[in-house]
Amino acid sequence: MQLLTASKLAAFRGERLIFADIDFDLDAGGAILLRGANGAGKSSLLRTIAGLTPLAAGRLLWNGEDALEDLPTHARRIAWLGHQDAVKPALTAAEHVPDRAALAAFGLAAYADLPARLLSAGQKRRLALARVAATAAPLWLLDEPTNGLDTASIALAEAAFARHVASGGMIIASTHTPLSLPAARILQL
Amino acid sequence: MIRLVAKELRLSLRHAADTAAALLFFVIAGTMFPFALGPDPATLSAIAPGIIWVCALLAALLPLDRLFGADFEDGTLDLLLLSGLPAAGVAFAKAAAHWLTTGLPLLVIAGPLAIMLRMPAKHLPLLALTLLPGTLLLSLLGTLAAAITLGARRSAVLMPLITLPLMIPTLIFGTAAVTSPHPVAPLLMLAAMLAAAAPLCPLATGAALRLAAE
Numbered sequence: 001m002q003l004l005t006a007s008k009l010a011a012f013r014g015e016r017l018i019f020a021d022i023d024f025d026l027d028a029g030g031a032i033l034l035r036g037a038n039g040a041g042k043s044s045l046l047r048t049i050a051g052l053t054p055l056a057a058g059r060l061l062w063n064g065e066d067a068l069e070d071l072p073t074h075a076r077r078i079a080w081l082g083h084q085d086a087v088k089p090a091l092t093a094a095e096h097v098p099d100r101a102a103l104a105a106f107g108l109a110a111y112a113d114l115p116a117r118l119l120s121a122g123q124k125r126r127l128a129l130a131r132v133a134a135t136a137a138p139l140w141l142l143d144e145p146t147n148g149l150d151t152a153s154i155a156l157a158e159a160a161f162a163r164h165v166a167s168g169g170m171i172i173a174s175t176h177t178p179l180s181l182p183a184a185r186i187l188q189l
Numbered sequence: 190m191i192r193l194v195a196k197e198l199r200l201s202l203r204h205a206a207d208t209a210a211a212l213l214f215f216v217i218a219g220t221m222f223p224f225a226l227g228p229d230p231a232t233l234s235a236i237a238p239g240i241i242w243v244c245a246l247l248a249a250l251l252p253l254d255r256l257f258g259a260d261f262e263d264g265t266l267d268l269l270l271l272s273g274l275p276a277a278g279v280a281f282a283k284a285a286a287h288w289l290t291t292g293l294p295l296l297v298i299a300g301p302l303a304i305m306l307r308m309p310a311k312h313l314p315l316l317a318l319t320l321l322p323g324t325l326l327l328s329l330l331g332t333l334a335a336a337i338t339l340g341a342r343r344s345a346v347l348m349p350l351i352t353l354p355l356m357i358p359t360l361i362f363g364t365a366a367v368t369s370p371h372p373v374a375p376l377l378m379l380a381a382m383l384a385a386a387a388p389l390c391p392l393a394t395g396a397a398l399r400l401a402a403e
Contacts, residue, residue, distance in 0.1 A: 047267075047403075050267075050271060051271075052267060052270060052271070052402050052403065053403050054403065071275075071276075072273050072274060072275050073273075075270070075271040075272065075273045076273040078271055080267060080268060080271045082264040082267050082268075083264070084262075084263055084264030085263070085264065086263055086264035086265040086267070086268050087263070088200060088263070088265070090200055090203035090204060091196075091199070091200065091203070095196075095199070
């Protein structure tokens with residue numbers, strides 16, 4: 001039995017059916033890359049898996065049980081990276097992510113005590129990624145994780161993703177740029 | 190939840206100017222009345238409780254617009270909903286933070302303002318005692334209105350239009366308690382309204398937040 005199983009997922013955005021009949025399963029140490037044109041529903045699918053957007057049809061199972069029945073419990077399994085960074089300009093990097101090792105893993109150790117408003121767009125993205133890496137949640141849901149990152153930072157992110165998967169974590173990421181993730185399956189929307 | 194309240198407090202400390210704006214508005218709005226009505230102590234002391242209550246309500250509305258608005262725009266709301274707290278817990282923490290940064294300072298500053306408006310000093314403890322449930326109720330109802338209007342085009346206008354009518358019962362009993370010779374009954378009424386709002390408002394706010402995040 002797989003840890004996370006989705007069968008026939010469908011969701012609406014407004015009045016429009018944005019995707020339907022999405023099936024996938026994911027086990028510890030697995031990864032899925034969501035691909036599709038702009039507006040194909042990659043972000044909506046991630047929000048649905050997180051329980052932010054309600055399912056219109058289908059079932060999402062965690063360990064064989066309905067994952068979305070108890071949302072706070074489901075939320076604790078998830079580390080979320082949205083298409084926005086959720087970085088507060090007035091707080092320092094270390095106040096966002098107290099875990100210095102996670103900051104260092106994304107090359108932010110020197111910026112720990114800087115207010116986030118002084119960080120560049122790419123550094124804010126890395127800060128948001130460091131927040132994901134600092135959690136103990138098994139399932140990382142990442143919406144365009146490498147948006148705005150330079151090549152060196154993409155390599156840092158890929159290394160963090162590989163470590164997470166190697167230690168038995170799971171990643172579902174949407175991307176339209178090439179992202180190297182070992183053993184990741186492609187789900188085309 | 191305590192961590193969330195602490196983070197909110199730290200944020201409002203960093204944005205101290207925004208936090209102080211509500212207090213300054215309260216003081217300035219209260220100061221306008223003696224200028225408009227003349228300095229006659231009899232008139233002023235008769236209407237002082239009403240002035241202080243209305244000004245406090247209006248001042249406490251000011252920061253509500255950004256209470257969820259900033260989090261909604263920068264993606265923090267999603268993280269809050271995925272923090273493992275129930276949505277109602279997030280709502281309760283937000284209401285608590287609003288009260289600590291707005292309601293409590295208003296409560297403290299209401300005393301000097303009341304003296305300036307020639308309110309008899311013996312009424313001051315009663316004024317504070319009615320403003321305590323009053324500001325708490327406003328924080329609870331205000332977060333509810335802020336969550337309902339989240340993402341609406343004219344949320345800054347809609348939000349007071351929803352909050353203020355809901356505050357009318359609190360206003361009636363609050364000002365009645367300050368001036369009435371028998372303040373216990375209106376005080377109990379305020380306490381009862383607070384007891385109903387404290388569990389119900391966060392539940393409704395949480396549901397509104399989930400809808401807004403969809």
